[in-house]
Amino acid sequence: MRISELSRRSGVPVATIKYYLRENLLPRGEAVSATQSDYTGDHLARLRLVRALVEVAEVPLSRIHAVLAAVDDPGRELHTLLGAAQYAVTPQFETPADDPVWQRAEHRTDELLAELDWRVDAASPARGGLVRAVATLDRLGSCPAPEMLHGYAQAAHRAAEWDVSRIDPDAGRADTVQAVVVTSALMGQVLTALRLLAQEDESARRFG
Amino acid sequence: MRISELSRRSGVPVATIKYYLRENLLPRGEAVSATQSDYTGDHLARLRLVRALVEVAEVPLSRIHAVLAAVDDPGRELHTLLGAAQYAVTPQFETPADDPVWQRAEHRTDELLAELDWRVDAASPARGGLVRAVATLDRLGSCPAPEMLHGYAQAAHRAAEWDVSRIDPDAGRADTVQAVVVTSALMGQVLTALRLLAQEDESARRFG
DNA sequence: AATATTGGAGAGTAGTACTATCCAATCGAG
DNA sequence: CTCGATTGGATAGTACTACTCTCCAATATT
Numbered sequence: 001m002r003i004s005e006l007s008r009r010s011g012v013p014v015a016t017i018k019y020y021l022r023e024n025l026l027p028r029g030e031a032v033s034a035t036q037s038d039y040t041g042d043h044l045a046r047l048r049l050v051r052a053l054v055e056v057a058e059v060p061l062s063r064i065h066a067v068l069a070a071v072d073d074p075g076r077e078l079h080t081l082l083g084a085a086q087y088a089v090t091p092q093f094e095t096p097a098d099d100p101v102w103q104r105a106e107h108r109t110d111e112l113l114a115e116l117d118w119r120v121d122a123a124s125p126a127r128g129g130l131v132r133a134v135a136t137l138d139r140l141g142s143c144p145a146p147e148m149l150h151g152y153a154q155a156a157h158r159a160a161e162w163d164v165s166r167i168d169p170d171a172g173r174a175d176t177v178q179a180v181v182v183t184s185a186l187m188g189q190v191l192t193a194l195r196l197l198a199q200e201d202e203s204a205r206r207f208g
Numbered sequence: 209m210r211i212s213e214l215s216r217r218s219g220v221p222v223a224t225i226k227y228y229l230r231e232n233l234l235p236r237g238e239a240v241s242a243t244q245s246d247y248t249g250d251h252l253a254r255l256r257l258v259r260a261l262v263e264v265a266e267v268p269l270s271r272i273h274a275v276l277a278a279v280d281d282p283g284r285e286l287h288t289l290l291g292a293a294q295y296a297v298t299p300q301f302e303t304p305a306d307d308p309v310w311q312r313a314e315h316r317t318d319e320l321l322a323e324l325d326w327r328v329d330a331a332s333p334a335r336g337g338l339v340r341a342v343a344t345l346d347r348l349g350s351c352p353a354p355e356m357l358h359g360y361a362q363a364a365h366r367a368a369e370w371d372v373s374r375i376d377p378d379a380g381r382a383d384t385v386q387a388v389v390v391t392s393a394l395m396g397q398v399l400t401a402l403r404l405l406a407q408e409d410e411s412a413r414r415f416g
Numbered sequence: 417a418a419t420a421t422t423g424g425a426g427a428g429t430a431g432t433a434c435t436a437t438c439c440a441a442t443c444g445a446g
Numbered sequence: 447c448t449c450g451a452t453t454g455g456a457t458a459g460t461a462c463t464a465c466t467c468t469c470c471a472a473t474a475t476t
Contacts, residue, residue, distance in 0.1 A: 210452080210453075211452090211453070211454085212452075212453085222453090226454080226455080229454090229455095230455085230456090236454095239454090241453090242453085242454075243452075243453040243454055243455095244452085244453060244454080245453080245454075
């Protein structure tokens with residue numbers, strides 16, 4: 001298909017598609033002539049993936065690069081892909097060196113992970129994000145109780161079981177890889193939205 | 209305290225504090241003279257709240273305005289505050305009019321909410337976010353199974369119970385209000401991070 | 417032959433969140 | 447009391463992201 005059809009079928013303006021081509025977020029179509037390239041269904045699927053990550057998961061383009069590199073790397077093992085997808089969609093930040101609040105949060109986090117017996121990388125961006133959130137809550141005087149963190153961890157574990165059970169290692173690689181990325185990013189939005197709705201319901205039952 | 213001390217104690221540059229004063233994200237200190245104002249502990253707490261929402265919860269300043277308006281409204285009832293906090297921290301977007309995928313997602317969402325017997329506002333931004341995420345998953349060919357959505361909903365409900373149980377209606381109003389906002393925004397980050405860590409653990413156990 | 421589309425490149429734009437500079441008033445150490 | 451530092455207030459400038467627009471020559475379509 002030509003670029004105008006790709007635009008029509010995806011709903012993405014031609015100018016934006018050209019921008020993605022320049023930024024290597026979308027591979028070039030096969031050149032048919034000096035003024036025409038042929039785009040395939042794969043291009044359409046890739047474009048939809050990029051738009052889903054940009055619009056819905058709100059992943060910055062710079063990190064979508066990393067996601068796509070992982071998706072396109074044929075040598076990547078399945079169990080490292082999830083880590084790469086997570087790494088790419090998780091915001092990065094620098095950790096303060098000598099902050100007593102931070103160190104306390106780090107200690108509480110590691111204690112929690114040890115009690116749960118979760119095998120996670122100490123350098124995982126998700127661990128950093130958890131430490132930061134706990135430290136921030138602490139600083140605001142709303143430090144969550146250990147039981148609350150455990151309750152949350154159980155809820156998170158339940159969701160994660162569904163996520164991982166969804167991965168079919170025997171399916172075609174390209175499909176699996178995209179499913180992992182999509183699950184990681186978009187099911188997170190689903191969980192967030194469901195939590196807010198559950199809050200609304202629970203609050204109405206108790207106080208409404 | 210003076211502005212320099214407020215800056216030192218919060219870690220926020222003086223120029224940024226001045227910017228927040230201009231943008232009405234922070235109330236002005238009491239004027240002592242033409243070149244000096246007095247800032248209190250309340251200013252420090254407010255500043256920390258704004259920074260937590262900006263840095264950790266990644267709420268845009270425009271929406272922090274709405275959060276603070278809800279926090280500062282003395283006539284606001286408790287059970288409407290959570291809604292306002294949610295509304296403020298949830299990204300807005302326009303819904304497509306005639307999109308069969310969207311309508312299917314909307315139908316599936318309402319069915320789920322009906323089965324769960326959750327009493328939620330049909331105009332809730334969280335409901336819109338859920339519909340959008342489901343529609344996007346569908347469009348990418350990874351539409352979640354109803355059982356998976358139910359599993360996620362149970363996980364979300366478990367987290368929400370902790371959130372709501374944390375609200376003490378008898379505590380001082382200002383504290384309660386801030387706790388609600390903080391819980392809504394920052395515990396969401398905690399849940400997200402815990403889900404990613406649980407994925408890492410679960411994936412290691414199954415495939416690692 | 418006339419009109420439209422394409423690939424490609426470059427510059428321009430809109431929005432967000434600061435950050436820097438300037439100024440006159442005033443504060444504070446010596 | 448003097449003189450450098452600080453403050454409130456205003457204005458302008460910056461860095462970054464994600465597009466969006468314009469232009470061109472080479473095709474493609476009618």
